[in-house]
Amino acid sequence: MGERLDDAPLVTEPDAQGGRAAGPSHPLRALNRKFHGRRRLGVGSLLGLPLTWMLFVYIGSLLLLVVSAFYRLDPATQKPSSDLTTENLVQAFKFWDPDVWGAVWVFFRTVGVALLVTFICFLIALPVTFFISKVAWKGARRGLVVALLLPLWAGYLVKGYAWKAMISPAGGRFAAAGKGSGGFLESTVGWTPGYGRVAIIVTLVYLWVPYMILPIYAGLDRLSPSLLDAAGDLGARPFRTFRSVILPLLLPSVAAGSIFTFSLTLGDYIVPQIVNNGEERFMFGTVINSTFGAPNQPLAAAYTMWPLIIIIMYLFGMKRLGAFENL
Amino acid sequence: MALLASLSVVAAACGDDETTKSTTADTTADTTADTTVTSETTTETAAPDTTTGTGGEVDYMWTPNADALAGAEGQVNIVAWAGYIEDGSTDPAYDWVTPFEEMTSCTVNVKNGETSDQMVQLMQSGEYDGVSASGDATQRLIAGGEVAEIDSAEYSSYADIFEGLKLQPWNSVDGTPMGIPHGRGANLLVYNTEAFADAAPDSWGVMFDGGTAADGAISVYDSPIYIADAALYLMATQPDLGITNPYALDQTQFDAAMALLGAQEALTSQYWALYTDQQASLEDGSVLAGTTWQVIVNLAEANGALIDAVKPVEGATGWSDTWMLSSKAANPNCMKLWMDWIASPWANSQVAVWFGEAPSNAVSCELDGMAEHCDTFHAADEAYWTDVWYWTTATEECLDGRTDATCVPYTEWVNAWTTLRS
Numbered sequence: 112m113g114e115r116l117d118d119a120p121l122v123t124e125p126d127a128q129g130g131r132a133a134g135p136s137h138p139l140r141a142l143n144r145k146f147h148g149r150r151r152l153g154v155g156s157l158l159g160l161p162l163t164w165m166l167f168v169y170i171g172s173l174l175l176l177v178v179s180a181f182y183r184l185d186p187a188t189q190k191p192s193s194d195l196t197t198e199n200l201v202q203a204f205k206f207w208d209p210d211v212w213g214a215v216w217v218f219f220r221t222v223g224v225a226l227l228v229t230f231i232c233f234l235i236a237l238p239v240t241f242f243i244s245k246v247a248w249k250g251a252r253r254g255l256v257v258a259l260l261l262p263l264w265a266g267y268l269v270k271g272y273a274w275k276a277m278i279s280p281a282g283g284r285f286a287a288a289g290k291g292s293g294g295f296l297e298s299t300v301g302w303t304p305g306y307g308r309v310a311i312i313v314t315l316v317y318l319w320v321p322y323m324i325l326p327i328y329a330g331l332d333r334l335s336p337s338l339l340d341a342a343g344d345l346g347a348r349p350f351r352t353f354r355s356v357i358l359p360l361l362l363p364s365v366a367a368g369s370i371f372t373f374s375l376t377l378g379d380y381i382v383p384q385i386v387n388n389g390e391e392r393f394m395f396g397t398v399i400n401s402t403f404g405a406p407n408q409p410l411a412a413a414y415t416m417w418p419l420i421i422i423i424m425y426l427f428g429m430k431r432l433g434a435f436e437n438l
Numbered sequence: 439m440a441l442l443a444s445l446s447v448v449a450a451a452c453g454d455d456e457t458t459k460s461t462t463a464d465t466t467a468d469t470t471a472d473t474t475v476t477s478e479t480t481t482e483t484a485a486p487d488t489t490t491g492t493g494g495e496v497d498y499m500w501t502p503n504a505d506a507l508a509g510a511e512g513q514v515n516i517v518a519w520a521g522y523i524e525d526g527s528t529d530p531a532y533d534w535v536t537p538f539e540e541m542t543s544c545t546v547n548v549k550n551g552e553t554s555d556q557m558v559q560l561m562q563s564g565e566y567d568g569v570s571a572s573g574d575a576t577q578r579l580i581a582g583g584e585v586a587e588i589d590s591a592e593y594s595s596y597a598d599i600f601e602g603l604k605l606q607p608w609n610s611v612d613g614t615p616m617g618i619p620h621g622r623g624a625n626l627l628v629y630n631t632e633a634f635a636d637a638a639p640d641s642w643g644v645m646f647d648g649g650t651a652a653d654g655a656i657s658v659y660d661s662p663i664y665i666a667d668a669a670l671y672l673m674a675t676q677p678d679l680g681i682t683n684p685y686a687l688d689q690t691q692f693d694a695a696m697a698l699l700g701a702q703e704a705l706t707s708q709y710w711a712l713y714t715d716q717q718a719s720l721e722d723g724s725v726l727a728g729t730t731w732q733v734i735v736n737l738a739e740a741n742g743a744l745i746d747a748v749k750p751v752e753g754a755t756g757w758s759d760t761w762m763l764s765s766k767a768a769n770p771n772c773m774k775l776w777m778d779w780i781a782s783p784w785a786n787s788q789v790a791v792w793f794g795e796a797p798s799n800a801v802s803c804e805l806d807g808m809a810e811h812c813d814t815f816h817a818a819d820e821a822y823w824t825d826v827w828y829w830t831t832a833t834e835e836c837l838d839g840r841t842d843a844t845c846v847p848y849t850e851w852v853n854a855w856t857t858l859r860s
Contacts, residue, residue, distance in 0.1 A: 186849050187833075188582030190562060202853075213860030282722025283655065285632040287742035291722035398856060405662075405852040406559035 180412035191408050203413035214398050218417045221395040225376040228315045232323040232372045233365060235316070240324055244331040245339070256328060260321050267318065271385040274314040278386065280305040308393055310386040315376050322371035330364025366434035373425060377418050498537050499801070500782035503592055506771040513545040514772035517560045517569040519759070520713050521733040521793045522620070522780075523548045529740075532792045534785045542779075544772035552711045553661040554829060555852070561585070564766040567773040570620055572757040573608035574663055574829035574848075580616055585762040587614050592774060595781035598801045602820050608830065609760040617760035618781045623795030623815065624756035624826045625659070625667070626747040628720065628730035642671045642750050644727050646698055648705045657716050657728025658702065660709035662848070662855035663829055666755050667729060668695040668702070670827060674752040684755065685830045686838035692846040696854055709859065720745050732794020753825030757795075790815070 146153050180199050182191035206215040243255045262270065275294075280303050282291020296303040304310050334357065342352040380396030387393055395418065403411035429435075516523060523546060526533030535546050549566065551557035554575040561569050561584045571579055579585045590596040596604075596618060603609075603619035610616055629639050633651040644650050645658070646668065658664060669684035672694055681691050708725055710716040713734050719725035720738040735747045761777040763770060779785050783801035787808050790797035796817040797803065803812035816822035830837060836845040 184849065185582075186847050187578070189558060189578050189849070190582050213857035217860045280724070283724050283726065285630045285726065285744055286723035287721045287738075287744060290742065291724070398860065402852075402856065404553075404556045404559050405849075406555060406562060407849065407852060 176412050176415060180409055180416065182409040182412075184407055184409050189406050199409045199413035200416065202410060203416065214395075214414065215417075217393070217398050218395045220393070221377060221418075222421060224312060224315075224394060225373045228312060228319065228376045229323075229369045229372040231312070231316045232320045233327075233369070235320055236323040236327050236368065237361075237365075240328040240331055244328060244334075245336065256324075259324050262317070263321050268381070268385075270318060271314060271382055274310070274317065275306075275386050278303045278305065278310050278313075306387055308387075311383050311393060314382050314386050315379060318382070319372040319375050322375070323365075323368035326364045326368040327361065330361045334360055363433035363436055366429040366432040370426065370429055370434060374422055377422065496537070497784070498541070498782075499784045500541075500779055501594065502542055502775055503594065503778060506592065506774045506778075507542060509771040510542055510544050510775065511769035511772050512543060513547060514568070514769045514776055515547045515549070515566045516773070516776065517549050517551050517557050517566045519570055519572075519793075520550045521731075522570050522759075522789055524789070524792055528737075529792075532788060534780070534788045538776065538779050538785070542772065542775045544769070544775060546776065552713075554663060555661065558582075558584075561764060564764070566764055567767040567769045568761060568763050568777065570759050571617070571762050572759050572829045574831045576608045576616065576760050576762065577831045579762060580611060583765055585616060586765040586767075587611070587616050588618065588763060588774075588777075590615055593618060593778045593781070595778050595783075595786075595799060598783065598799045599781065600798060600800050600818065602823075603758065603798050606758070608758065608828070617762035618777045619798040620759040620761050620780065621786065621790050621793070621795045621798045622756060622758040622823070622826075622828070623732060623793070624749050624754040625729050626732060626735070626754065627750050628657075628728050628735055628745055628747045630720075630723065630726040631744045631746050633726040638746065638748065639727065640748060640751050642667070642752050643675075645705065645729065646671050646702055650727070652727035653705050655707050655724065655726040656702070656705045657708040657710055657719060657725040657730070658706050659729050660711040660859070662851040663755070664729070665692075665695050665699065665851050665855065666827065666829070668698045670755060671752055672698060683836075683838035684827050685832045686836040686840065686845050687832065688836070688840075688843040688845055692850075692854070696858065699858055703858075717741075717743075733792065736792075736794055749826075753827065756823075756826040756828055758828045787811075790817075 146156075179191060180203075181195045181197065183194050183196040183198065184190070185192045203214070206212060239259065243252055243259075247255060277295040279294030279297065281293035281297050292298060293303060304313065338356055338360075339352060342356045347355065378396055379394065380400045383394045383397050395414070399411050399414045402414060405411075523535060524532045525535035525546070539545060549560060551560060551569075554572050557569055557571060557575050558578050560566060561571075561575075561579055562582065564584075569575070569579070569585075571585075576585075596615075599619050603622070605613060605615060606619075609619060627639060627642060627644065629644065629652065631638075633655075639650065644652055645656050659667075665687075666684040669681055669687055669691065672679055672691070673681040673684060676694070679691050679694055681687065687695060708716065708719055708728070710719075710728075713731065716725065716728065716730065717734050717738045720728075720730075720734070721741050721743045723744075730747060732747065735745060738745060761780060763773050763777065767773050780789065781799055783799050783805060786797045786799040787802035787805050790802060791808075791811055794815070796815040797808075797812065800818070802808055803817055812818065832845060832848045832851060834844055834847045836843055
């Protein structure tokens with residue numbers, strides 16, 4: 112088929128046929144003739160612009176980030192100056208120094224939070240998507256998936272502040288009249304985690320769970336029901352079927368979903384500021400953000416090397432699990 | 439399930455919206471009823487009479503500079519402290535943006551800065567025409583070439599500025615003004631009047647030593663500059679350390695301040711950078727004492743918070759702010775007009791009352807109803823300001839004049855604060 116596209120002229124020349132009137136030739140037709148038979152030119156002009164964008168804007172800005180980690184901060188003006196130094200990187204990675212220990216500890220805590228959020232998203236997504244794709248009435252499937260993805264329609268900040276309002280804890284004894292009754296959870300359930308670490312994790316799970324649901328649903332959709340029947344026929348109990356049939360086949364999908372949940376959590380710095388009243392440096396993103404605002408741009412750039420390294424390691428790990436075939 | 443969740447989120451969001459609306463209405467009612475009442479130390483006076491009477495003729499006491507007006511760009515983008523640029527949307531009685539826009543046809547766009555550090559960073563971006571900078575930001579902005587020097591002849595308001603505020607180290611270079619003084623104030627100790635019903639506190643010890651009803655419910659300003667507040671307290675309580683200026687700390691003194699702040703964490707329930715966070719906590723009673731700005735006290739009290747604020751016996755850190763013109767301003771004429779306007783008697787009195795600070799324009803104090811405010815905030819009383827330490831950028835060269843010691847520069851303050859707060 113490719114040969115036909117390359118060799119046979121797609122547009123038959125009107126002159127050659129001699130049938131139609133040779134009117135003024137269309138400018139697009141002239142362009143078409145230029146590209147005809149020149150595959151490289153065609154591919155090049157199709158991909159050139161996006162590739163340039165990718166190289167300069169995307170990769171380029173990442174490189175710039177790495178380079179700016181070597182700039183020296185002028186202490187008087189707090190602007191980066193162009194003479195280079197490794198001081199920032201040393202400071203960012205000097206985890207044995209108690210003065211820097213704080214930031215490093217926050218980073219590892221953030222990795223822990225990212226793994227936890229990913230795991231909880233998986234725990235929520237798996238049964239829900241399994242129910243939709245294998246148990247629920249076929250006609251309702253599409254609607255249920257849409258319902259699960261519906262929260263993506265609302266803005267990130269809107270959802271963050273909605274959670275802030277929902278989990279608002281009751282105030283103290285000396286609250287102003289009409290204040291301090293707490294948010295939705297407090298007034299209906301009578302309990303709320305309050306602002307803090309639990310609130311951050313809950314909110315992040317809520318925000319990212321659709322990104323786990325989508326690839327797992329796609330993976331389950333491809334999983335033939337006959338495989339489950341076969342496992343049952345061979346005497347496997349449900350758990351055995353899950354462990355030996357479903358999970359191995361689903362692993363690449365889970366890995367693909369976890370890339371989203373893990374990296375989105377690792378880089379988040381806004382949710383901790385919204386639902387964490389006064390402990391906003393709980394996560395590494397806020398440390399980078401506040402260092403950038405210090406303003407100490409070079410040190411902030413040096414700090415970003417931590418998540419960069421972890422994400423690269425994570426992506427390699429997920430590649431081994433076959434995640435990229437499922438993205 | 440998720441659908442249900444999202445619906446409840448929407449419901450919660452709507453509910454929240456309604457509450458906001460009703461509180462705004464309350465605020466308006468409160469202010470008209472008895473224009474903000476506070477204690478003897480920080481008594482708030484009524485807004486100048488000129489604001490009342492909608493449709494009535496108000497004398498704005500300002501004529502735009504003809505040259506700047508001729509070149510007005512139609513808009514201006516300003517970095518400012520919350521409460522410095524009010525267009526009546528927070529409280530209809532306080533609007534000094536609309537008259538300015540009507541007189542100059544410069545639309546005012548505001549970006550609120552949370553800390554001096556953030557303001558410096560925003561100004562470094564070069565996207566703003568000017569800034570209301572405190573002393574710890576002005577020095578960095580001047581050193582970095584972010585702001586341009588001004589020609590005081592272009593500003594009709596400059597002549598009436600208190601002499602004590604002109605040509606100070608933080609707003610001038612070699613006798614050339616780098617901006618227009620805005621006003622000054624002190625960071626105050628706010629406390630819940632019910633929790634402290636027996637005895638009102640008058641010392642920062644509430645926030646550092648504890649042992650009061652507010653233990654575990656303290657609210658602290660989340661910025662490295664707050665290290666100076668700890669140093670200020672040590673200056674009064676541990677004279678052996680020899681601190682004479684809370685912004686000039688050698689390593690020993692700095693370590694002592696950091697140790698004090700480390701111990702303070704056990705008493706603290708909130709570190710605030712966004713003023714609305716502290717306001718909400720003062721209202722719902724989850725914070726019983728803390729370091730604050732008068733404007734937050736006013737806003738929270740308008741919503742019924744049972745609080746009061748005081749300048750403690752140890753003195754306080756504070757600010758002396760300056761309006762500065764960006765050296766890369768895209769709208770320099772509109773910014774010049776704004777700087778002249780905000781320092782003019784009427785506008786300056788408005789912002790001083792709203793924010794709760796001393797005005798910089800001496801004529802402001804002669805307006806109706808302003809005498810008491812200027813008295814309360816010691817606008818012309820230089821002696822009052824001797825124990826108020828204006829925010830300043832710490833440098834290696836000790837600011838207190840010591841030559842036998844090296845001081846901890848502000849970049850180290852930032853690192854120490856990050857570590858403390860991690």
